[in-house]
Amino acid sequence: MAEHATHSHAGGDHSHIPSGIKLFRNMIILMVLLVVTWWASTIDFGNVTINNIIALIIATIKAGFVIWTFMGVVHATKLTRVWVATGFIGMVLIFGILGDYFTRQYEPVAGWEKGPNGGASALQREWPPSKPPQPGNNNFRPRG
Amino acid sequence: MAAIAHEGMEPEGQAYNPARHHEALHHQFEDIDQQNESYLVGMWTFLVTEVMFFGALFLIYTLYRSMYLKDWFLAHEALSIPMGMVNTFVLLFSSWTVAMAVRAAQLHDRKQVLMYLSITQLCAMAFMVIKAFEYTEKFNHHLIPGPGFGSHPEYLHGANPNFAQLYFGLYFTMTGVHGIHVLVGIIVIAYLMAKWIRNSPMVTKDYIPTEMVGLYWHFVDLVWIFLFPLMYLMPKP
Amino acid sequence: MSAIPAETSLRTGAKEVEEVNYLNAEQSLKSWLITGDHKRIAILYLISVSFFFFLGSIAAGLIRYELTSPAGFVLESETYNKVFSAHGIIMVFLFLIVAIPAVLGNFLLPLQVGARDLAFPRLNLLSWYLYMIGGTLIMGGIINGGVDSGWTFYVPYSSMYANSNVAIVLVGIFIAGFSSITTGINFIVTTHKMRAPGMTWFRLPLFVWAMYATSVVIILGTPVVAITLLCVALERMFHFPIFSPELGGDPVLFQHLFWFYSHPAVYIMILPAFGVQSELIANFARKRVFGYHFIAFSTLAIAGLGFLVWGHHMFISSQSMYQSVVFSLITFLVAVPSAIKIFNWTATLYKGNIRMQTPMIYALGFIGLFTIGGLTGLFLGSIGTNIHLTNTYFIVAHFHYVMVGGAVTAFLGGLHFWWPKMTGRMYPETIAKWNAALVFIGFNLTFFPQFIVGFMGMPRRYHYYYFAPEYQPYHIMSSLGASVLALSFIVPGWYLTQSLITGKRASANPWGAHGLEWETASPPPTSNFLQTPIVLDEVYDFDPVAEHEASRSARALEVPHYDAEGTNTKETHES
Numbered sequence: 001m002a003e004h005a006t007h008s009h010a011g012g013d014h015s016h017i018p019s020g021i022k023l024f025r026n027m028i029i030l031m032v033l034l035v036v037t038w039w040a041s042t043i044d045f046g047n048v049t050i051n052n053i054i055a056l057i058i059a060t061i062k063a064g065f066v067i068w069t070f071m072g073v074v075h076a077t078k079l080t081r082v083w084v085a086t087g088f089i090g091m092v093l094i095f096g097i098l099g100d101y102f103t104r105q106y107e108p109v110a111g112w113e114k115g116p117n118g119g120a121s122a123l124q125r126e127w128p129p130s131k132p133p134q135p136g137n138n139n140f141r142p143r144g
Numbered sequence: 145m146a147a148i149a150h151e152g153m154e155p156e157g158q159a160y161n162p163a164r165h166h167e168a169l170h171h172q173f174e175d176i177d178q179q180n181e182s183y184l185v186g187m188w189t190f191l192v193t194e195v196m197f198f199g200a201l202f203l204i205y206t207l208y209r210s211m212y213l214k215d216w217f218l219a220h221e222a223l224s225i226p227m228g229m230v231n232t233f234v235l236l237f238s239s240w241t242v243a244m245a246v247r248a249a250q251l252h253d254r255k256q257v258l259m260y261l262s263i264t265q266l267c268a269m270a271f272m273v274i275k276a277f278e279y280t281e282k283f284n285h286h287l288i289p290g291p292g293f294g295s296h297p298e299y300l301h302g303a304n305p306n307f308a309q310l311y312f313g314l315y316f317t318m319t320g321v322h323g324i325h326v327l328v329g330i331i332v333i334a335y336l337m338a339k340w341i342r343n344s345p346m347v348t349k350d351y352i353p354t355e356m357v358g359l360y361w362h363f364v365d366l367v368w369i370f371l372f373p374l375m376y377l378m379p380k381p
Numbered sequence: 382m383s384a385i386p387a388e389t390s391l392r393t394g395a396k397e398v399e400e401v402n403y404l405n406a407e408q409s410l411k412s413w414l415i416t417g418d419h420k421r422i423a424i425l426y427l428i429s430v431s432f433f434f435f436l437g438s439i440a441a442g443l444i445r446y447e448l449t450s451p452a453g454f455v456l457e458s459e460t461y462n463k464v465f466s467a468h469g470i471i472m473v474f475l476f477l478i479v480a481i482p483a484v485l486g487n488f489l490l491p492l493q494v495g496a497r498d499l500a501f502p503r504l505n506l507l508s509w510y511l512y513m514i515g516g517t518l519i520m521g522g523i524i525n526g527g528v529d530s531g532w533t534f535y536v537p538y539s540s541m542y543a544n545s546n547v548a549i550v551l552v553g554i555f556i557a558g559f560s561s562i563t564t565g566i567n568f569i570v571t572t573h574k575m576r577a578p579g580m581t582w583f584r585l586p587l588f589v590w591a592m593y594a595t596s597v598v599i600i601l602g603t604p605v606v607a608i609t610l611l612c613v614a615l616e617r618m619f620h621f622p623i624f625s626p627e628l629g630g631d632p633v634l635f636q637h638l639f640w641f642y643s644h645p646a647v648y649i650m651i652l653p654a655f656g657v658q659s660e661l662i663a664n665f666a667r668k669r670v671f672g673y674h675f676i677a678f679s680t681l682a683i684a685g686l687g688f689l690v691w692g693h694h695m696f697i698s699s700q701s702m703y704q705s706v707v708f709s710l711i712t713f714l715v716a717v718p719s720a721i722k723i724f725n726w727t728a729t730l731y732k733g734n735i736r737m738q739t740p741m742i743y744a745l746g747f748i749g750l751f752t753i754g755g756l757t758g759l760f761l762g763s764i765g766t767n768i769h770l771t772n773t774y775f776i777v778a779h780f781h782y783v784m785v786g787g788a789v790t791a792f793l794g795g796l797h798f799w800w801p802k803m804t805g806r807m808y809p810e811t812i813a814k815w816n817a818a819l820v821f822i823g824f825n826l827t828f829f830p831q832f833i834v835g836f837m838g839m840p841r842r843y844h845y846y847y848f849a850p851e852y853q854p855y856h857i858m859s860s861l862g863a864s865v866l867a868l869s870f871i872v873p874g875w876y877l878t879q880s881l882i883t884g885k886r887a888s889a890n891p892w893g894a895h896g897l898e899w900e901t902a903s904p905p906p907t908s909n910f911l912q913t914p915i916v917l918d919e920v921y922d923f924d925p926v927a928e929h930e931a932s933r934s935a936r937a938l939e940v941p942h943y944d945a946e947g948t949n950t951k952e953t954h955e956s
Contacts, residue, residue: 017247017250017251018243018247020244020247023240023243023244023247024240026240026243027236027237027239027240030236030239030240031233031236031237034229034232034233034236034372037372037373037377038225038229038377041373041377041378041379044379044380048213048379048380048381051379052379055373055374055377055379056373058373059369059370059372059373062369063366063369063370066239066362066365066366066369067362067366069243070239070240070242070243070358070362070365071358071359071362072246072355076184077181077184079185079188079573080184080185080188083185083188083189083191083192084188086192086597086601087191087192087195087196088195090192090195090196090199090601091195091196091199091202093601093641093688093689094196094199094200094203094605094638094641095199095203095206096689097203097207097634097637097638097641098203098206098207099701099703099704099707100633100637100692100700100701100704101207101210101701103701103703103704104701106703171497171498172496172497172498172499172500172502172575173500173575174913178574178575181574182500182501182570182573182574182575185569185570185573185574186500186501186566186567186569186570189565189566189569189570189600190562190566192600192601193562193566193600193601193603193604194604196600196601196602196604196605197604197605197607197608198608199604199605200604200605200608200609200638200641201608203638204612204623204634204638207631207634208629208630208631211629211631212629289619289620289621289622290619290620290621291620304629306622306627306628306629307628307629309622309628310622310623310625310628310629310630313615313616313621313622313623314623316621317612317615317621317623321608
């Protein structure tokens, strides 16, 4: 009896039962996207950035399918969606760290743009570094 | 603990409410709806922490990859794309079976739940076995970071050994942390299956425990969805 | 707060009967160690946090003793490094981050929202065990030879040049971090889902708001530092290169990731203190807190902005100057919600019927000390001044004003305020009042000279200033203040412990305070409320006229009163 009552009660939004066909279709889409990812990585667009962006977009779409259908966010409460958004915003915040590295090359102070062997700065200020640090070239103590 | 004073009691003047007498109800909750919602919110909050946990690793990866594009491409050639593909396939498939298990749990179909969970478990183990093969190969090729790294330079495919070491350091950290999550998933799914086999009302009367394990497993899958193209499928610069 | 009165187990008039409450429901040690009761876990936390605070204070005492002489006369340089690192690690990771959320928050959050327990009691117990395991590992590493990298663990100090104890300590912090995360998840779910009927978001006590904001910071920030420190530990133990400069890794990246958590961690320490502060000010000014919504939202604003300012720790770490400028600007923005809070508290005091009892003295001290700490934070947030003051004692003084003057003061104030609720006993008021004043004096004597000596150029983390003997008077002043401060921390330890046995029994609501926690017995029964309360009104619904009358009659009773024989029968009725 309790069980029966729980059914009518248990959690308005969460108790939505997904259709098996939809779940299966979702899985097939994910598999196709997996092959597409691999195929896209083999194409030469002339610039790796394009490859990277395409790979990330496909991965994000795949993630979207998993979150939306498999994890049931499509039928979830607002609060759940807020948490999904929070996770996303958190990721964006961490990636704010890259802002430091990508803006260093624009520093206008004379001499700062030079690398470790010419400038006053011990670090590479250009981005991406044309001459990555080499052991022995800088003041690096070998690992003991 | 002392008896909870009002457990099993209705607030004065209210009719008997079966949601307050659910078999799977814990003492701190008023009724099963509140408990289920709390569990779901808790699980999603936990997944947010997991996102941040992996987020930091992905950030480190992004930064170094943009710094050492060429060397990392050369170093990544040591990875086997077919193995990575099979692993991705296995995980995506297990994600589907877990979703089906949750669906079966909602329908109170114990047999199907157990079937789908077993398939998930097999997939998880297959993933770990393939991963073990990959790790062994790296070990044999001296690609484990540390003092002996790159003592057989032919396996570095011409990459700068320092930057290659950086790459493999991150490769092992990221896939290792992910692998630990898979292991935890195997343990949790085994526990859940034991509950289902023993017909425990905790899972048979309430689908939320199965749903929570499902959410965790989907998250493990999500991480791999990003790890696979980033680690295995680097375009040639 | 008007609510349909929750039945309590305390029958007025039946003083001597021992009621069944959470403390005496079960007596065995085992019943404490496997308890799921949030109140018992709070007590476990209180004991362990006090213990770690004691250990951290010993390290602080050693530092202050060493610095009285310009040439350093008790500690070797390396030992000194280890001592200040131990002080920082213990105080930050084992005391400040944990103290208010895990002790007062654990105890009060379910009571204040009208729940029987936190949402996940077993997770809560796990959190305490993780904390203890983490604490044991950290202490093990420190005792086993110590860590000399400072509490910030900057690579390559901590990876290449440090001894292996650093790995043990890092793993300990990693585990302790998960204790924070589990507490944070518990608090968030409890606030969302366990509120009593009628307890809407804007009827919640501001302490709950503060706990909620803190938990959001915890769950977003802690995982980042956990994985970062794990990477350093892997680097130390297995030579996994992640931040190693000699292999092309970037140590500055470590600083970014570390401060991405550790700046918000500052708000994990101070936001709960704000929550305590709001409760104390409202209840001892006998007035509705001024600008409830502003305080609530400024709490969330601080939590949000806290994630956008980590770079102000790195102005001199070769960070891009563009990012430095942005971080500097956002740092100034944080001052806005903080100032909103300060102004709202002072506005609450205005025309309030202020009762100068111990918690209120701590609360008033908090306003002054936190204002100084916060304003000097603005000096440090502006790039130019920062470059002059970085790594001097000015910084040390600044964050001690916020952490000790803010968080510890609020912790002590809150502990006194809720002591009758937690233990069912009153603490001795007179000595506690004097001690509160002593904390204020000792604190200022310790840390104000550090502003001056820091501005003069004394670098932090140095114990040898032989060539600048003009710093010595300030250091001696500071060390003197530290002794006073130490005394003022020992005294409450003594009288609070004693009050457990000899203290006057507390009624359910000894302060006449408002809030659901005061509607149940002191100490509360295991299930908190015998019946789930139904909330009808917001929490700070003090009636100004009635409060005024009450305070006038209380004052009238304090006037010396002579009876027919001429004997002084002065009596104070404080509550």
